[in-house]
Amino acid sequence: MERMTTTATTKYEVVVGLEVHVQIKTQSKMFCGCSSAYFDAEPNSHVCPVCMGMPGMLPVINRRAVEATVLTGLALGCTIPPRSKFDRKNYPYPDLMKGYQISQYDQPLCLGGGLQVEADLGARFIRLERIHLEEDTARLLHREEAHGEGYSLLDVNRSGVPLMEIVSQPDIRSAAEAGVYLRMLRQTLRYIEVSDADMEKGSFRCDANVSLRPVGQEEYGTKVEVKNMNSFRAVQRAIETEIDRQTAILHAGGRIEQETRGYIDATGETASQRSKEQAHDYRYFPEPDLPPIAIAAEHVEALRATLPELPDARRARLEAQYSLAFADAHLLTETRTEAEAFEEAAVLVNVGITDAAAQQARTRAVAHWVIGDVARLRRAEGGGERDWSEIALTPSHIAELVTLTESGTITGTTAKEVLDIVFATGQSPVAIVAERGLGQVRDDAEIDRVASEVIAANPKAVSDYQGGKPSAIQFLVGQVMRQLRGRADANTAAEALRRHLDG
């Protein structure tokens, strides 16, 4: 191909491929029986001769880790080859206890597949190259002596924790698309319960390969690997920064150097990580201590049968089954526990209801509570989002709340107040309403009495209303509601006021 001359007018296409490392949720490590729950554990307390890399120790494959990787592959539409094996990836680094990492080179557990994403460039399919299984490394902490000399501290607990690497094809075309891809990937991993996929805790880590090429050119440009991003926001920002940096170099007539760059969160910039000039020479070779893995088609199908309904399928079903809007169904299926809570409440709230319109109204009310006030309360306090399993509120509480509102026992305003109390105490809505006397005031004489009090106390609003400003009644309705602590129906209150004023 002819060399392209680049000028400031050349338009570039963004090419991004992502490598995502995901810790698999297991009891024990990949090749030994040490507990893999290293997070928050005392340093070097989950270590044995195998994961410490002592000479002569033999690894044994954790079956669950293999199955979790295959399940992930199936959820992402991968092919599972009948045979797979492990290889040694050699490199000297103090976080690698054996001087090599047991990984997979040319026969990974999963091939192909992909994710359908929708971001700033519309609906697009991002292909996967492969998913392979390996072991995590130990953790290094960098320290400095008082006189300024640096040293490192080593915690071997993480060494040997099962890790799968999900490698995309260079199909991503924008930073926003990378963000959507990562969120969907995390959502899927959580749905199938193979990982916590928590970026902040390090169980979901992403490196990005970023390059640019003139629009219309087939051949890829020189790629730069960007590392050290520890949030979704950071990944998007790092990719944007890298696109800008490369664009500026190319527009100035420069050349992109193939290198690894680290993202610096404080500034949003990337900086070259000048490791030794020598290119990585991993000298992969088959792991002699581990026999290969043969996965029969029946085993693959048995695993496939255990897959839960995946986010997209569930969203589509909720839309159809409960006549929900796309956006609502999308929010309801964000996590599996959220979708399950919604469906459980939707069933409970309609027990004994036969009218289709009434059913639909109740189901929609449940949906609005779940994605509205309940979601707000789950997010409140400390910023983190609490899962349904971590809160006192249950789906049956939601159903009760909707039933109380739909039957007119409480007003919408009261319902919100009750929800707060349920959230704080775990008490049932019915009990709260009874105990605190929050039932709707349906005594017309009572509402009528409050209406006349309000009229007497607000001559200005009354004269506005009578002087031809009908909207002034809203203020008066608000006053009545306030006196009754929101326990009256607003229309009833307005009627009572009009009876006095128009009379």
Added chain:
Amino acid sequence: MPLTAEEVRHIARLARLGVTDAEVARLREQLSTILEHFEVLNAIDTEGVPPTTQSFDLANIERDDVSRPSATHADVLANAPRTEGSYIRVRRVLE
């Protein structure tokens, strides 16, 4: 053809071994002899023969995902040249 001195130094660096110039000269000869032995194998026609990665006809040797107690802290740190608290202390690592 013997390995170059640079190739020998590269291999030594990958293995984290320090070598003197005299050793490089000797290793060039020795490593080259070893490689020549393997050249003999290269003469065999292996067309259509799948690569052998295992000498036993085994597959799927796996264990259940059950955790068991790890080594004691004292044992884990026993061979560390230097420790700090519960950590192993090593020379500064540059990335």
